[in-house]
Amino acid sequence: MRKSITLYGMTFSLPMAIWQVMFFLAPLVFLIALSFWSVKNFRMEPDFNPDNWTRVLGRAVFWQAYLRTVILSAVAAMVASVLAFPCSYGIAFKLSPTARRWAIFMMVIPFFTSYLVRVYSWQIFLSDNGIINAALARVGLGPFPMLNSDFGVMVGYLTLCFPLVVLLQLFSLIFVDRTLIEAAHNLQCGRLRTVFEVVMPSAKVGLVIAALFCFILTFGDFVSPLYLGGGDPPTLSILITDTTKSGQQWPRAAVIALTMIATLLCVAFAAVSYAYRERGR
Amino acid sequence: MSPHNRNQWIDWGLKLYILLSFAFIFAPIAASFVFSLNVDRFPSMPLGGFSTIWYEAVYADPLVWEGLRNTLVTGVVVSLTATAIGFGAAYTDFRYRFFGKPVYLALALLPPTIPVVILGLAMLAFLANIRLSGEIYSVIIAHVVMCAPFAMAIIRLRLSQMDPSLEAAAWNLGASEWMAMRHVIVPFCRPAIFAALFITMAVSFDEFAVAWFVSGLHETLPVKVLGFLQGQVSPRINVIGTFVFLVSMTLVVLAQLLLMKRSAAPKAAGKVE
Numbered sequence: 001m002r003k004s005i006t007l008y009g010m011t012f013s014l015p016m017a018i019w020q021v022m023f024f025l026a027p028l029v030f031l032i033a034l035s036f037w038s039v040k041n042f043r044m045e046p047d048f049n050p051d052n053w054t055r056v057l058g059r060a061v062f063w064q065a066y067l068r069t070v071i072l073s074a075v076a077a078m079v080a081s082v083l084a085f086p087c088s089y090g091i092a093f094k095l096s097p098t099a100r101r102w103a104i105f106m107m108v109i110p111f112f113t114s115y116l117v118r119v120y121s122w123q124i125f126l127s128d129n130g131i132i133n134a135a136l137a138r139v140g141l142g143p144f145p146m147l148n149s150d151f152g153v154m155v156g157y158l159t160l161c162f163p164l165v166v167l168l169q170l171f172s173l174i175f176v177d178r179t180l181i182e183a184a185h186n187l188q189c190g191r192l193r194t195v196f197e198v199v200m201p202s203a204k205v206g207l208v209i210a211a212l213f214c215f216i217l218t219f220g221d222f223v224s225p226l227y228l229g230g231g232d233p234p235t236l237s238i239l240i241t242d243t244t245k246s247g248q249q250w251p252r253a254a255v256i257a258l259t260m261i262a263t264l265l266c267v268a269f270a271a272v273s274y275a276y277r278e279r280g281r
Numbered sequence: 282m283s284p285h286n287r288n289q290w291i292d293w294g295l296k297l298y299i300l301l302s303f304a305f306i307f308a309p310i311a312a313s314f315v316f317s318l319n320v321d322r323f324p325s326m327p328l329g330g331f332s333t334i335w336y337e338a339v340y341a342d343p344l345v346w347e348g349l350r351n352t353l354v355t356g357v358v359v360s361l362t363a364t365a366i367g368f369g370a371a372y373t374d375f376r377y378r379f380f381g382k383p384v385y386l387a388l389a390l391l392p393p394t395i396p397v398v399i400l401g402l403a404m405l406a407f408l409a410n411i412r413l414s415g416e417i418y419s420v421i422i423a424h425v426v427m428c429a430p431f432a433m434a435i436i437r438l439r440l441s442q443m444d445p446s447l448e449a450a451a452w453n454l455g456a457s458e459w460m461a462m463r464h465v466i467v468p469f470c471r472p473a474i475f476a477a478l479f480i481t482m483a484v485s486f487d488e489f490a491v492a493w494f495v496s497g498l499h500e501t502l503p504v505k506v507l508g509f510l511q512g513q514v515s516p517r518i519n520v521i522g523t524f525v526f527l528v529s530m531t532l533v534v535l536a537q538l539l540l541m542k543r544s545a546a547p548k549a550a551g552k553v554e
Contacts, residue, residue, distance in 0.1 A: 008458045009377060013385070016370035016429060020388040024426045027407035028395075034406050087302040090295030103299065105537065110306050112483045112529040116506045117522030121309035124316060131312070163306060191291070220396020222490075227510055237398045244494070250406050257399040264396070 028261075035254040042248050056255040062239070069219060069235040070263070072150070076157040077215040081207065083158070084165040089195070091166070092173035104170070110163045118159050119227050126152055126228070148230030156224025161214040168213060172206020173199070208275035215271075216264055236260055310526060317519035335516040345521065348502040351417055352486060355501055359424040360482035366425065367432025367477060372466065374433075375440040376448075390430045400427070401494030408495055415497025423495050424485045431484060432477035435540075439473035440466075476536040483532040486525065 038047040056062050091103045110118075125131045126146040136142035146152055176199055184194045200207065218224075222237035231238055236256055243253040320332035339345050370389045374382075392400070404423045408414035413422065447469075451461035467474075489503035496504055502521065509518050 006458075008462075009373070012369035013373035013377065014369075015366045016373070016389050016433070017385060019366055019425060019429065020392070023404070023407075023422050024392055025388065027400075027403035030407045030410065031399075031403045084302075086295060086298045090299045094292050094295050095299075106303060107306075109530065109533070110310075112487065112533045113310055114487050114489075114503060114506065114522055114525050114529075116489055116503060116510060117313050117518060117525065118309040120506075120510055120518045120522070121313040121316075124312055125308070158305070159309065162302070166302070191288070216394060216396065220398050222398055237396070240398045240402055244402055244405065250402070253402055254406065257402050260396065260399060 031254045031257060034251055035258055037251045039248055039251060044248055044250060052251045052255050056252050057259075062256070065234050065236050065239050066259070066263075068233055069237070072153060072157070072225070072235065073215045073218040076154060076161065076218045077211040079154060080158055080161045080165045080214045081169075081211045084162060084169055084210070085207075088166045088169035088173055089199070092170055092176075104167070107163045107167050107170075110159075115160060116223060119156055119223050122152075122155055122159065122228060123147060126155065147228065150229065152228035152230075153225050156228040157214075157218045157221065160221055160224065161217050164217070165210045165214050168206055168210035169203070172203040172209075176202045205275045208271055212268060212271040212275075215267060219260065219264060313519040313522045314526075316516055317523045319516065321516075335520045339517050339520045339524075342517070344505060345502070345517075348500055348505040351420070351496075351499055352502040354417060355420050355424060355492075356482045356485045358421050359428055359485040360478045362421070363425045363428035363481045364432045364436075364474060364477045366429045367434075367481075368436050368470070368474060370429070370433045371437040371440055374437055375443075375445075389433055392426050392430055397488075397490035401491040404491060405494040414495050415499070417496075417499045419495040419497070420492045420499070420501060423491045424488060427488065427491065428481035428484050432481050435477045435480060436470055436473045439470050443469050472539040476539045479532040479536040479539075483529045483536075486529055486532075 033046075034044075035052055036048050036050065037044050038049045038051065039045070091100055095103060123130070127133070128143050128145060128147070130147075132146070133143040136144065146155075180198050180202065181194060184198045189197070220237055222235070222241050225231060225235045226238055234242070236259075240253050240256050240260075243249050243256065317335055318331055318333065319329050320334065321329035370385075374386060374389075379385075400423070404419075404426075405414055408419050408422070413419055443466075448461050448465055451465050452458070456464065487503060489501075489507050492501050493504045493507055500508070502525065506518055506521055509515055509521075
């Protein structure tokens with residue numbers, strides 16, 4: 001490996017560095033500055049004013065939204081992990097290699113379909129005279145209100161995260177040492193106990209990372225809480241879109257965004273250190 | 282697992298569960314396709330008659346065409362730029378070791394982990410401050426930030442299958458660095474480069490949140506869909522959704538075929554003539 005800086009090397013390495021510093025890092029740093037700007041007569045002015053922070057953090061509405069968002073995302077991470085596990089476990093251990101490859105391919109497809117269209121489609125399923133309630137009415141049940149509720153939000157969140165959680169779980173389950181499982185069976189360890197005490201600890205990193213990604217994705221999503229959950233009470237992401245689009249209160253939106261980033265960093269740090277912690281035995 | 286430990290019931294139960302999972306994933310996609318061909322404005326069971334009126338309505342809507350044009354321009358420019366930048370970064374990671382490389386890689390790979398609302402707000406505020414917001418190129422700038430990491434990851438994976446001494450061998454045989462790049466590295470990466478072009482285009486094609494923040498009046502098609510979603514019920518969303526699905530799937534399948542060809546003949550492609 002040559003160490004000197006050459007024109008050749010720069011040609012390939014600099015574009016990414018320049019682009020991401022200019023248009024990724026700079027906007028995020030600018031967000032910090034913006035949160036201290038002041039708004040006078042509907043115009044933003046550069047300033048060093050902690051007013052936005054005290055205003056936003058002093059309001060009960062903000063903390064209600066904060067709590068609601070954290071709880072919704074935490075529940076989504078748990079529900080998605082629990083529901084995805086039998087699926088990824090089945091794909092990893094019960095399918096032939098060919099079927100497994102197809103299953104993985106099918107799991108990738110949703111990433112390239114419009115999330116908006118799928119959410120709209122769920123409205124067709126979940127509304128009071130939608131597909132599900134029509135089917136239930138035929139057997140004399142319902143109608144159950146499912147749209148504009150936390151249940152609707154969860155369906156949307158699962159639409160967003162479920163395939164990713166399955167894939168991330170799957171990639172760690174595939175690499176679980178099969179001889180460990182066989183050893184457990186030979187030692188008369190029951191099926192469920194093998195899953196809980198052999199498979200899950202071996203795949204711990206992937207399982208935790210999958211839940212973490214689900215938390216991050218749902219934490220920033222404003223589509224499901226708005227169009228399947230009704231948007232009231234709002235989540236943090238809805239607060240940001242409302243505050244941004246309804247005028248010049250961008251500095252306050254910046255405060256909300258920075259609070260979200262801080263929260264995500266804490267959660268990510270906690271999750272990663274938990275994932276890589278040695279089992280204390 | 283050894284055969285005597287297999288329980289048929291559990292196996293079939295799990296397989297059924299996998300099928301149910303796929304049903305959950307594909308139900309909304311299938312429903313949007315079915316209802317795009319349904320005559321009724323308000324979706325309900327049983328289905329009304331078969332009809333293509335909603336396709337005609339979308340076809341006749343100049344706003345949709347404008348959105349489509351913006352989406353296509355953005356998608357093409359973004360995929361070319363993001364793939365070029367991503368290729369450079371992947372090659373840098375493959376070949377060089379330098380001080381601050383972890384920071385470089387973090388900058389290159391982190392954007393997809395930042396929630397899109399936050400990214401959108403930051404981009405809008407920043408671009409507005411330097412008078413670059415509300416234009417098509419604002420969307421392009423933002424989408425390159427979001428897509429370049431994907432291009433880099435795809436091409437980096439391909440490079441990791443290459444023997445690093447191949448490049449050194451070309452130098453020893455008298456090739457300059459540029460010639461080795463042209464005759465060894467680029468041909469070896471070609472399938473991954475095309476895959477990256479298609480994938481980044483598909484990502485840009487579907488992205489609505491950041492585009493919604495920065496596009497101003499130059500809305501892309503997904504941003505228009507977001508607008509429809511805020512308005513009244515309209516099967517037009519299903520029509521556009523079906524169209525976008527078909528285009529994205531074509532791109533993804535093309536990318537997948539290119540990557541499969543890679544794994545079928547990994548050695549042959551690396552040969553230097």
